Amino acid sequence: MKSATFPPFFFFLLYLFILLISLYCILLLLFALYIHSLTCIYTAHSKPDGTPGIHKFTAMGLLDGRRIDYYDSESERKVPKQEWMRECLSAEYWGKGTQEQWLESLMNRMRQNDSVVHVLQGMRGCEGKMQPDGTLKFHRAMHTYAYDGHNLLSFDSKTKSWIAAIREAQLTMREWDSDQAMKERIKGYLENVCIKWKKQLQKARIYLVHIIFLSPAPPVVYVFAKKAKVETNLILTCLATGFYTKDIIVRIKRNGRVLAKDDGLMSSGGLPNGDDTFQRRDHVEILKSDLSTFICNVTHEATNISVKKLWGKELCCFSFVSFLSLD
Template identity: 85%
Template sequence: MCHMFFITVLVLLGAGLAANSEIHSLTCIYTALSKPDGTPGIHKFTAMDLLDGRAIEYYDSESERKVPKQEWMKECLSAEYWGKGTEEQWLESLMNRKRQNDSVVHVLQGMRGCEGKMQPDGTLKFHRAMHTYAYDGHDFLSFDSKNKFWIAAIQEAQLTMREWDSDQATKERIKRYLENVCIKWLKMFLVRGGKQLEEAPPPVVYVFAKKAKVETNLILTCLATGFYTKDIIVRIKRNRRVLAKEDGLMSSGGLPNGDDTFQRRDHVEILKSDLSTFICNVTHEATNISVKKLWGKKLCCFSFVSFLSLD
């Protein structure tokens, strides 16, 4: 399954059936500390499996058990899988190489996974691989799966890069996982987790304005929230023309709400005296939902009138 180079945590992620153009990601993020720092809830090692930014599996060095974060994950894997897990102690050797002692806490973070793009015929095609490390908050190493070599982000990573580059068998195994095995698992869970997407709520859309720093201006905001998956199209129209970055449009991108759903907030600064018609148009392809909201010229939060909502 997921033959991690340094971790044995299995990356098994699920997604719902998606629109043909949708890209899904299957990733594992993990953090290792050189020693416990005494902070409650902060463990020497943690790993989290994510689908499109949504947690589906969790492991930490205190419980030493893999925990499903979604009900359907329990049904997909055997009871033996959800038993005791392990992680290798590899941070110590890296610290020794950097000639650091354990007087302070050092942190190594990693992210590994793949992206798959749904094709018109319903197949999932490899899109991109991700395999990176950061040390004490700075980029450290990354793996180029296409060309099968490691890239050192800083001088201190050169020695590790040369050592890992000499291990051809491991590089072949990592490439095979990232470009093939990872996509196979993702493809399987597109089907297994399909019901989750079918039951996913549509986005709730608000359009409102508040005062800007410039007295003659307003900040017009379009907010879409409560949806899954995170990919969503948000457009603010002024008299039917879609506003862009050149018009001062800014976007938060897809952000987690904390309840397994996502939100996105786009805003633009306009004149108070502008009599144009402003419409927020939101399209969520995963659930085939399109929502339009007309700004009702009112100030402050969630002042809006419904213009049109299409299933």
Template identity: 50%
Template sequence: MPNRTETSLKTSGTKLFAVMRPKLKSHSLRYIYTALSKPVGLPGIHQFTAMGLLDDRIIDYYDSENQMKVPRQEGTQSRKSKEQWFKVNIAILMERMRQIDSDLHVLQWMHGCEGETQPDGTLKYVRGLDMYSYDGNDFLSFDEKNGVWVAPTKEAEATKRKWDGVQVLTEYTKGYLENECIDWLSKFVTYEEQHPRNTSPPEVYLLAKNSMEDTNVRLTCFATGFYPADIVLRIRKNESVLAGEDGLMSSGVLQNEDDTFQRREQVEVLRSDLSAYSCEVIHEASNVSINRVWGKKLVIVFVICQTSVVFFSFLDPCLNSESIINIFRP
């Protein structure tokens, strides 16, 4: 029997090995389908949309109006059949819940998998996801461990009983998540590793506009056009980095149409505040480190959006680097 000292050494050695062992990199592949019960007639909102995401980046897209896609996995004909499936099932759910046709309803399906890259370069399955939501609420999800569907609402129980009774569906769902999905994920990851995209440095703009409060001004630091997505963006007051408790708001990293990324942060400050406000942007992949300082004189910022001039909004989706008319220069 090992003595206490030997046991302690073995335990310490195990902990040390765990610390020294390199962290495995994970990858994910998800497909999200969204269907509306009727068209809404708004630009950019389609009755049916399907998209594939590799590590949360769009690699595949299709909608009912444009019917265009990135030719990766499923063909356009497959997407059209799914579009028809959604139309039929929205009608079934509306009838089951005694809903009227004049109301708008939304059915969504998301499925995918996550894998970890092993030391030999292969991708090992970690977990899968297959779930449905209706009008923003969870409707059905697949319990992979027990091989059953979970119905969190009474309206979903009939579908659960029907699907649980089809053994072929259970086997197919489990097999897709653990095998087919992870195979496609491995192919996508390998392709991107063999065809790396060139890095792209961020373009950085310091913006300012009047606040709703006459005594305040809104400062925004906007970085766009960078790739890959990892970036550090900080707004400082003198030498202190501002955070949420200081009123800082962040968009997080968002994807542009050309697959580059953008991020913006903003904060409201008093016009009378004489502190030095600056923005620091670090993009290690492109070896860029930028630090810019707002001037003391307020410059009103406008942007052009859909041929009309409007005040810049923090959440305005039409903003891009070419839309800026007046900006703060360091």
């Protein structure tokens, strides 16, 4: 009695089925291991030294490492750093601010004054691990302080206890460890509220970015000139920014001829702006004495828009050249 035989095509289908199942399992595993984070980083200075951008207190929120909002003690208002953040949160949220209050008491405990600048830094947030069913599960909490660049205190949400990194922080550690209500609030925020915020912001970002802000956006085009290292030369730059999708065509023309790498043309290629749009910067070095007509021609196929910008004629007289639109 002959044993049953199967055609080669059967084994091909079986192999393909096993391969697809294996790939699916790998994707599920990778998806499950994908970590999302929501953190707030804040910095307090005992005495700002007048450096621009340095304030007595600053704070910023980060979603998956990307800055989403900012606050400082001078403006006393939260500012969205992503347009979708402005859309998904109320005006009441942006009017609120918070400041770290215990830097002065910390300096007193360390018997320090403000003759030199002291800096207190903090980070508070959570990480969630994406599950195969699309839910976000709490993974890890972060609540730490550093003082003058050295680790100071950290909170362990598992044991609901504070850990002092240096001897000077032990008194604060004992005081905070004795406040059970405060520790419960911190644990509740890190393991529950923070994760819920992360879910809401992630959903809002996915919806608003892909439905509203990632619809094709036209480029804004600037042209300018600046002095080159060689005294007799100028660098002409064409900047296209704020566009989506990434694909864009930028051409710099001299008397109608498109310049190429052989002419010294350099391009940054498409670069992210940090708000889900892109930019591209092309430049070429020319002689100041060159009286040719230079035009930047930008074409963005996603929006079917073409923009032309003309450099001014007297390039030798300007370090920054205004532009004319030929649209």
